[in-house]
Amino acid sequence: MGASFHFSRWVFALLLILAPLHAWAQEADPFMDMFSNPDMITEEDPEALTVPPKEEFLVSERVSIGGQYYFKAVADWRKAMGDNLVYAGFVQLYLDARPFEAFRFFGKVEAEYPFLLGEDALRVRELYADFSIAPGVYGRVGKQTIAWGVGRYFSPADVLNLTPIDIDDPDAERVGPVALKVHVSGFLSNFYVYVIANDVQSVSEVAFAPKFETVLGSAEIGLAGFYRFGMAPRLIAMATFPLGQVDWYFELVASWGSDRTFADDSGGTYGVDDAVVFQATAGFNYKYVDPLGDFTFNASGQFWFNGDGYEDPSLAILAKNDPRIVSKTILPGDLEHPDRFYTALNVSLVDILGSGISVGSSWFGGLGGSTGRVAPWISYAFNEDFSVTGRVPVSYGAVGAEFSPFGFQYAPTLEAKLFGNSTVSLSMPIVPASSSPTPFVLTLTLVKERF
Numbered sequence: 001m002g003a004s005f006h007f008s009r010w011v012f013a014l015l016l017i018l019a020p021l022h023a024w025a026q027e028a029d030p031f032m033d034m035f036s037n038p039d040m041i042t043e044e045d046p047e048a049l050t051v052p053p054k055e056e057f058l059v060s061e062r063v064s065i066g067g068q069y070y071f072k073a074v075a076d077w078r079k080a081m082g083d084n085l086v087y088a089g090f091v092q093l094y095l096d097a098r099p100f101e102a103f104r105f106f107g108k109v110e111a112e113y114p115f116l117l118g119e120d121a122l123r124v125r126e127l128y129a130d131f132s133i134a135p136g137v138y139g140r141v142g143k144q145t146i147a148w149g150v151g152r153y154f155s156p157a158d159v160l161n162l163t164p165i166d167i168d169d170p171d172a173e174r175v176g177p178v179a180l181k182v183h184v185s186g187f188l189s190n191f192y193v194y195v196i197a198n199d200v201q202s203v204s205e206v207a208f209a210p211k212f213e214t215v216l217g218s219a220e221i222g223l224a225g226f227y228r229f230g231m232a233p234r235l236i237a238m239a240t241f242p243l244g245q246v247d248w249y250f251e252l253v254a255s256w257g258s259d260r261t262f263a264d265d266s267g268g269t270y271g272v273d274d275a276v277v278f279q280a281t282a283g284f285n286y287k288y289v290d291p292l293g294d295f296t297f298n299a300s301g302q303f304w305f306n307g308d309g310y311e312d313p314s315l316a317i318l319a320k321n322d323p324r325i326v327s328k329t330i331l332p333g334d335l336e337h338p339d340r341f342y343t344a345l346n347v348s349l350v351d352i353l354g355s356g357i358s359v360g361s362s363w364f365g366g367l368g369g370s371t372g373r374v375a376p377w378i379s380y381a382f383n384e385d386f387s388v389t390g391r392v393p394v395s396y397g398a399v400g401a402e403f404s405p406f407g408f409q410y411a412p413t414l415e416a417k418l419f420g421n422s423t424v425s426l427s428m429p430i431v432p433a434s435s436s437p438t439p440f441v442l443t444l445t446l447v448k449e450r451f
Contacts, residue, residue, distance in 0.1 A: 062098040062099075063097040064094075064095075065093070065094070065095055065096075066093075067093035067094055067450070068091075068092050068449060068450040068451065069089070069447065069448075069449060070089075070446065070447060070448035070449070071087070071088070071089045071090075071445070071446045071447065072087065072090070072445045072446075073085070073088075073443070074087070074443045074444075075441070075443075076441045077438040077440045077441070078429070078438070078441070089113045090110065090111075090112045091112075092108065092110040092125070093109055093110070094109075094126075095107045103132075104130040104131075105129050105130075106126060106129075107124075109122055109123065109124055109125060110125055111123070124143060125143075125173070125175070126143055126144055126176070127142050127143045128140050128143060128144045133182070136184060136185045136186065137182070138185070139180070139181065139182050140179075140180070141179075141181070142178065142179075143176065143178045143198075144178075144179060144181070145161065145173070145174055145175070145176035146177070146179065146181075146194065148160050148161070148209075149238065149251060150222075150238050150239075150251060151165070151249065151251055151283060151302060151304070152165075152170050152285070153167045153283070153300075153302045153304075153344040154281055154302060154304040154337075154342055154344070156251055156253045156280075157224070157236045157238055157253055159234060159236075160226075161176050161177070162176065162177055162198065164337075167364055177197075177198035178197050178199075179194050179197065180194070180195040181193070181194050188214055188215040189213065189214040190212070190213050190214075191211070191212050192210065192212075193210050194207075194208070194211070195208060196228075204229045204230070205228070205229070206228070207226065207227065207231070209224065209225065209226045211223070211224035212224070213238075218242055219240065220239065221237075221238070221239050222236075222238035222239070223236070223237055224237075231259050232256055232257040233255065234253055234255040235253070235255075236251070236253050236254075237251070237252045238252075245286060245288070246286045247284060248283070248284050249282070249283055249284075250280075250281070250282045252278070252279075253279040253280070254276055255277045255279075256276060257272050257273045257277065258272040258273075258308050260334045261329065261330050261331070261334050262315075262334070263318060263324060263330055264315065267323070267324070269329055269330060278305070279304070279305065280304075281302060281304040282302070283301055283302030283344075284299075284300065284301055284302075285299075286298065286300070294353050294354065295352050296350040297347075297350075298348050298350070299345070299348075300344075300345075301343070301344060301346070302343070303342070303343055304341070305340065305341060306337055306339060309340040310368070311340065312368070313340075313366060313368050313369035313371075314401075315338075316338030317398065317401060318330070337402070338369070338402065339367065339368045339369050339371075340368050341366065342364075342366055342367070343363070343364070343365050344363070344365075345362065346363075347360055347361055351381075356381040356382065356387075357379070357380050358379045359378045360377055361374065361375060361376040361377065362374070362375045363375075364403060366397075366403060369397060369401050370396075370398075371395075371396065371397025371398065371402055371403045371404045372395075372396055372403045372404075373394065373396075374393070374394045375394070376391065377391035378390055378391075384420060385417075385418070385419050385420045386416070386417065386418060387416070387417045388416050388417075389414070389415045389416075390412075390413070390414055390415075391413050391415070392412050392413070393411050394409070394410045394411075395410075396408050406429075406431050407431060407433065408431070408432060409429055409431045410429075411427050411428060411429040411430065412427070413425055413427040414426050414427075421447060421448045421449055422445060422448065423444075423445045423448075424442075424443070425442070425443045426441070427440070427441045427443070428441075429441060
C-alpha cells in the first residue's frame with residue numbers, strides 16, 4: 001500500500017464537492033470557542049505603509065500598545081483526587097510602532113502561569129519589521145504569521161505556518177515561522193517571495209516559497225510553489241470566487257513524494273519518494289439575512305481529498321509504547337490527518353423571529369476511518385452580556401481514531417456567558433463502556449478581554 005493513487009480517483013473526489021449543494025450557512029459558533037486560543041491580530045497589508053501627507057508630522061507618535069488576558073480553571077471529576085483541578089492565567093501583549101513613514105515594527109509576546117514544564121515562561125508569538133524597498137515593493141522580516149491558503153477548516157496549500165488550523169476555531173491565532181517576505185504590488189496583481197529560515201542551522205535548511213496572485217473578473221487566482229532541500233517540493237493553485245450568493249474557494253496541491261513516514265500493517269514503516277501526491281479541497285461560505293429581520297441563516301462546508309493520508313487510517317492508530325513511536329521512527333506529525341477524505345459542515349439559524357433564540361450544528365468527519373464529531377446546539381441570549389447555551393457533542397468511531405480518541409462518546413453541556421466574555425460550563429462526557437461514576441467537567445473562564 002502506498003500513498004500515491006490513480007488520477008481518476010482524485011478527479012472523482014474533487015467532483016464530489018462540486019455536486020449540487022443546498023444553501024447551508026454558518027456563522028462562527030460563539031459557543032465552540034471555550035478552549036480556543038485568543039484571536040490573532042491579522043496580518044496588515046504592507047501597502048498601508050504609506051502615510052497621507054497630512055499625517056506625516058504625526059508619524060513618530062504612531063505607537064499602539066495592547067493585548068488580552070484571561071483566567072481559566074477546569075475541574076475534572078473523572079480524574080483522581082489531587083489531580084482533578086488545573087488553572088492558568090494567560091496574558092498577551094503587543095507593540096505596534098511606525099517611527100518612520102516607510103518603517104513599521106510589530107512585536108507580540110505571551111505568558112501563561114503556571115508555566116508549562118519545558119516551555120519558556122515568555123513566548124514570542126510575532127516579532128517583525130515592515131519596510132518599503134521602492135515604490136510598490138515592500139518587505140517584512142522576522143517571526144510572522146503568514147496568510148497563505150484559502151481553506152477555512154483545512155488548508156493543504158498552507159505549508160508555511162508551523163501550526164495547523166484549529167477546526168473548532170478556524171479564526172484562532174496560529175504560529176508562523178521566521179521569514180523574509182518581499183512583496184511586489186502591481187495592477188490587480190501581487191507577487192511574493194518568502195525565504196523561510198525557522199530554527200535553521202544550515203543553508204540547506206532554508207526554504208523558498210514564491211506566490212503570484214491576480215484578479216480575473218470576480219475571481220482571485222493564486223499560484224505558488226515551495227522548495228526546501230530534503231523535503232517534497234510542491235506546486236500549489238488557489239482560487240476564490242462568488243457564485244450567486246455563495247462564496248467558493250479551491251486549493252490544489254501537487255508534491256513530488258511525501259514528507260511523511262508511514263506505518264505499515266506488519267509493524268514496519270515506508271516512505272513515498274518517487275510519485276506525485278495530490279491534495280485537493282473545495283468549500284463554500286453562505287449567509288442570508290432575512291429582509292424582515294426575522295433571522296440570519298449561515299453555513300459553511302468543505303471537502304478535502306488528502307492524498308498524503310492512508311487508504312486504511314486505522315494503521316495510524318499506534319499505542320504510545322509502539323516501538324516505532326518509542327524510537328521516534330514515526331513522529332507525531334506523521335500521524336496527523338491520517339484519513340484521505342475529510343468533510344466539514346457548520347450551520348446556524350440566529351436570532352429566530354427576534355426572540356434571541358439561535359440553533360445550529362457542526363460536523364467534522366474522516367470518511368475513510370468512519371470517525372467524526374457532530375455537535376448540535378441551542379442558545380438563548382437574554383442580552384449582549386448574558387446568554388445560555390445547551391449542546392451535545394457526539395464523537396463516533398474507533399478508539400484512538402482522529403475524532404474519537406475514547407471511542408463513542410457524547411457530552412451534554414450547559415454553558416453560560418456572563419458579562420460578554422466570561423463563561424462557565426458544566427459538561428458530562430459519557431463513554432458507554434466507561435465505569436466513571438462522576439463524569440463531570442466544570443470549566444470557568446474569567447475576563448477574557450482585550451485592552
